[in-house]
Amino acid sequence: MNSSVRNQGFTLVEVALAMALFLFGITALMGLFQFGGGMEASARAHAELAPALETVSRRLREEAWMLSPTGAISGLREIKGEPVPGAPGYHYDLVVETSQVAVPRALVRFYRKDPARVEASMAFLLPPEISLQRRLNPTSP
Numbered sequence: 001m002n003s004s005v006r007n008q009g010f011t012l013v014e015v016a017l018a019m020a021l022f023l024f025g026i027t028a029l030m031g032l033f034q035f036g037g038g039m040e041a042s043a044r045a046h047a048e049l050a051p052a053l054e055t056v057s058r059r060l061r062e063e064a065w066m067l068s069p070t071g072a073i074s075g076l077r078e079i080k081g082e083p084v085p086g087a088p089g090y091h092y093d094l095v096v097e098t099s100q101v102a103v104p105r106a107l108v109r110f111y112r113k114d115p116a117r118v119e120a121s122m123a124f125l126l127p128p129e130i131s132l133q134r135r136l137n138p139t140s141p
Contacts (some may be wrong), residue, residue, distance in 0.1 A: 009035070045119040049110055052086040057124055059085075060094060060106060065128055071135040073128050076104070084110060094127060103127050 010018075060079070068074040080092035093115055095107045106126040109118045 010098070023035075045110070049087050049090060049120050051085065052084050052090075053122060055085055055124065056092060056108060060108065061124075061126065061129070062131065064094060064096070064106065064126055065130055067130065067135065071130075073130065076126075081115070091115075 064079070066074045066077050070123055076096050076098075077094075079092075081091050081093065084090040086090055087110075089112055090110055091112070092108050092110045095109065097105045097107065103124060103125045107121060107123045109115070110120045110122075111118050
């Protein structure tokens with residue numbers, strides 16, 4: 001028999017390396033599917049909330065400031081767990097950042113069941129502007 005003829009086939013090291021590369025590729029693909037699913041859920045939440053954002057921001061600009069019985073601004077109302085009009089199942093919390101600025105920044109966090117799991121958020125300035133009708137009747141929200 002000719003000793004220069006080599007046995008055909010793969011060594012155990014080559015097979016193990018091929019399996020490791022295959023597993024690495026499959027793991028990367030699974031990560032992409034998980035990332036895509038998260039992006040899809042985020043896009044769905046934004047699409048469901050989009051029609052209600054203008055209504056919520058207008059309502060907060062009108063009702064976030066508390067008034068004293070004389071009609072003067074006495075502070076900001078704490079709003080937590082308020083249902084989003086036009087988006088069933090969603091609620092929102094208002095967080096106001098009051099640093100040393102004249103106009104505070106409002107951050108509205110939208111969620112479904114758990115306030116710690118925010119689905120979407122929006123930020124806007126909250127100027128202390130109160131309508132004359134509300135100032136004349138400070139007991140209404």
